[in-house]
Amino acid sequence: AQKVTQAQTEISVVEKEDVTLDCVYETRDTTYYLFWYKQPPSGELVFLIRRNSFDEQNEISGRYSWNFQKSTSSFNFTITASQVVDSAVYFCALSEPFESNYQLIWGAGTKLIIKP
């Protein structure tokens, strides 16, 4: 069974629209960490956010916001007023201290296309 599921393979929106990328995870650890990384066409992975399992507060950083809900094992990522520069593949990842010794378990990624 997949431990990190990003069900949306590709999303295409027009610039200035809001878009939400879904991430559902599975773990038996009570302590764990969730991440989002952005991979633009250049290939470099850019760290966006890390959230630990004990902190369910939503976070906002500029046009980016994250909704962490333990009840549904989800850690969704919303981009408000999208821009062409947001076009990239976005990966959600899980890190578990006991189940996987902190290795990052990756989702399949969601390719986001922002059309001008």
Next chain:
Amino acid sequence: GAVVSQHPSWVICKSGTSVKIECRSLDFQATTMFWYRQFPKQSLMLMATSNEGSKATYEQGVEKDKFLINHASLTLSTLTVTSAHPEDSSFYICSAAETLQETQYFGPGTRLLVL
């Protein structure tokens, strides 16, 4: 902060040659570094985890004699692809973390093409 460099960014080589890729943490000390491989349109596949001063831990299915990893200092890890073959052509990415539990920061990646 948390900048990781990787060199070279592109390498083309002939089959049978060895290629060395360097990964450096520029503004922090990385006890742990990771090497990944990424195929087109796929997620990252962990190849090995290296801790400074000790032998790397390879993932199942990764040939340790083919992919030599050295983590000689807190800021440098190297991956050597020995006797490269066309099937080794891929995008190789390293990441570095202050400790195993900390956030991994990634280098820009190295595209390897073996002819």
